[in-house]
Amino acid sequence: MMMHLPALPVLLPFFAAVFVLFPFFNERLPLQRLVTQLFLLALVAVSALMLYTTLRDGALGYAMGDWEAPFGIFLLADPMSSFMVLLTSVLALGAHLYACAGEDATGRYFHPLYLFQLMGLNGAFLTADAFNLFVFFEILLIASYSLLIHGGGRERTRAAQHYVLYNLIGSAFFLVALAVLYHAFGTLNIPDMAERAPHLSDESLPLAEAGGMLLMLVFGIKAALLPLHFWLPRTYSSTSIPVAALFAVMTKVGLYSMWRIHGVVYAEGHGELGGLGLDLLAVLSGLTVVVGSLGVLAAESLRRLIANLVILSAGTLLMTVAMGTTQAVAAGVYYTLHSTLMSGAFFLVAGLVVLQRGQAGDRFVRSRPMLAPKLTGFLFAICAMALIGLPPFSGFVGKVFIMQSALDSGDAWWVWPLVLISGLAAMIALSRAGSTLFWRTQGNVLPEVKERLSRLHFAGAGLLCLTTIALVLAAGPLTEWSMRAAQDMHQGVSLEQLNGGRP
């Protein structure tokens, strides 16, 4: 069982998805919900166990079908990937609770698609092979295409069309990059590439550089880097609430791949390839933060605002890639945990707002009061304060960690103003949003809200909001572990280690 641990986060959602596709389950929605929920709980347990094991014993390799490392499908669970898998499964659990309150009944196959999406995400986090990364990207993308239009509607179709066509072009670029890299390196196994990077011949150096920059473009599309981020606000604000919450982790896949490829294969000290494209990334990530802040200030509805907050946090995280130091990556890991969970929670809170305000939805206009303004407002305040970066919530710890690492790496002069001013912009926008949504009211509570609103809605949103408090309480060990994760990732693993001592 322990031997197969790295494969479980990929296989569990896969089998669960196939399971709930059987007619027996597929015809009974409550049963489907229960089974999916149980599998998600198992997934959280497995990923927590994986994080514990990797922190204690170091990286775990898993060769699918025992095909050895540079050739076979190879999964690598180190603290870094375990952190991301745990993050995904906790977020998925919260968003799924919310979906069970009725959002999943608006179309068929919600639960299998949701599970396939998780399989793609976990696979992308765990794989140690660049081509496999592409395959898992496609799995998570095709599941996300279907989840995006789940429930249907004009706005969703339009958003999906842009998202799908754009990502298909991105996938084509990904394949071109992989072909170039294969020719340059002679391998697509990431640890193997990292080993060969310092010893490339002069002939293949330009190819390796071109391939690396192409990959940065592809990951930039996924991570919402400045000129490539235009798909994000419309996609996130038009899709259904639980899907938007789950999508909060999608931008982090691109970011994580940049850490893996550009932080390890193109690491400083790898001769000519060291630090490839990081100067450009620094400029673009800074501009992403600026554009995200402007978007946050200009947003007319709560979901648009949160989508722009996602861009803002993506820009902040990409700055940690551009800084490139181990401490910056560690700060990035903590900030990823915080921003993903809180953006997801905020989308669920936006869902609560939409449900209770009738026609006005989540637009910032005067409308009817809510049925449960205190509880909703309390959750809203937690999410808002965490995402702005006010103490005592996790955003504060995360931002301090990032600014500290910027000070140590000598990047403080451009990182500090951006982090602080974007926090100010978020504070202005969110205080305006909150006072409009909760205080500018007239008329009575809508009568049908009581039936529409269920405890599960609050359970999902509440669960994710609680994680910010957990992140603060465990901030000491978590920062230590994320340091470990970043160190382990930068140190890398050799092929021999991967194959368990076999040459």
Next chain:
Amino acid sequence: MELIYATVVGVMVTCSVFLMLRGHTFAIVMGLTLMSYAVNLFLFASGGLALHKPAILGETENPTDPLPQALVLTAIVIGFAMTAFALILAIRARADLGNDQVDGRSAPTDSLATKDKEQREKPRATEKASGGKSR
């Protein structure tokens, strides 16, 4: 051989980029299909081009690299599924939004199409005018 191969890939990418820059979903899907063919060919060439060398050990002295072929196979399958999805989505968007523009706006913004239309209508208009004169 490399020159011909590279030219073919280049021409296909050029055509696909032209098609993808049109505003109609069908043209874009066609462009994406062409693009994926070109990318598959490019991926196939990444192991180096060789003639009469099977990708099997023991058949010849120096067999060709089998990995790119495996990669191409995977890429073909994925590309096929994605194109099918994009087509279905395009049909759905045609039904939901009432037209086949990517932005879902009804006014045609494709300048090439309007130019085409103008040119097609111009001779007809002159014909009509000349016909009127003769009468």
